[in-house]
Amino acid sequence: MIRHIIALISGALTVAAIVYMAKLDIELEKLKKIEEIIEKSKLEVPITKTAQSVQQQQKEEESEEEKQLKMLKEKAGNISAFEVSPLYRRNCASCHGVNGNGAVGPKLIGKSKDEILQALKDFKSGKRKNYVMYGLLSNMKEEDLISLAEEISQFDEKLQKATNK
Ligand code: HEC
Numbered sequence: 767m768i769r770h771i772i773a774l775i776s777g778a779l780t781v782a783a784i785v786y787m788a789k790l791d792i793e794l795e796k797l798k799k800i801e802e803i804i805e806k807s808k809l810e811v812p813i814t815k816t817a818q819s820v821q822q823q824q825k826e827e828e829s830e831e832e833k834q835l836k837m838l839k840e841k842a843g844n845i846s847a848f849e850v851s852p853l854y855r856r857n858c859a860s861c862h863g864v865n866g867n868g869a870v871g872p873k874l875i876g877k878s879k880d881e882i883l884q885a886l887k888d889f890k891s892g893k894r895k896n897y898v899m900y901g902l903l904s905n906m907k908e909e910d911l912i913s914l915a916e917e918i919s920q921f922d923e924k925l926q927k928a929t930n931k
Contacts, residue, residue, distance in 0.1 A: 846864040847865050847929060848921075848924040850921075851917055853910060854917055857906075858874075866918055866921040871898075876922050879916050882918050890904060
């Protein structure tokens with residue numbers, strides 16, 4: 767009787783072992799498939815990468831075109847009717863125009879030397895509040911302000927001479 771029971775138990779264990787092994791096999795199969803998928807996705811990565819780099823290249827080309835356009839615009843903007851001092855060109859022309867005809871900043875042509883000098887002094891002292899002009903003039907010497915005021919007050923005359931040629 768005991769022998770029968772042992773045989774039964776061992777038989778059951780064998781069946782259980784077989785089922786367990788079969789399950790393991792299935793799991794292994796799944797793992798393999800997962801691995802395959804991972805391998806495939808690794809292959810796909812370089813493809814998407816090249817797509818990205820193509821996009822990047824296009825962007826770079828665009829910005830290259832933009833740069834050239836900017837340069838052209840700057841050139842066009844810098845064609846001045848008459849010569850201005852480096853001091854004016856470097857510090858003021860970007861906002862007031864190469865010849866003082868105004869852009870972001872107001873037109874300066876036609877203002878008297880005193881008017882301009884007073885405006886510059888007031889900006890510098892903060893009496894006339896303008897953050898941009900204040901920041902720009904805070905490091906400038908009085909004599910620079912005077913020479914700028916003098917130069918700008920002559921723009922009108924210079925422009926007329928230049929256009930009447
Ligand atoms: C970043 C732009 C910018 C730059 C650079 C700049 N300005 Fe101005 N400027 C302005 C603006 C904006 C105003 C108007 C401010 C206001 O009326 O409060 C102004 C006003 C002035 C005025 C008064 C004009 C008026 O109608 O009352 C004078 C004069 C002047 N600027 C001279 C200069 C000089 C000289 C330089 C170079 C040293 C210079 N600016 C550089 C933007 C600029």
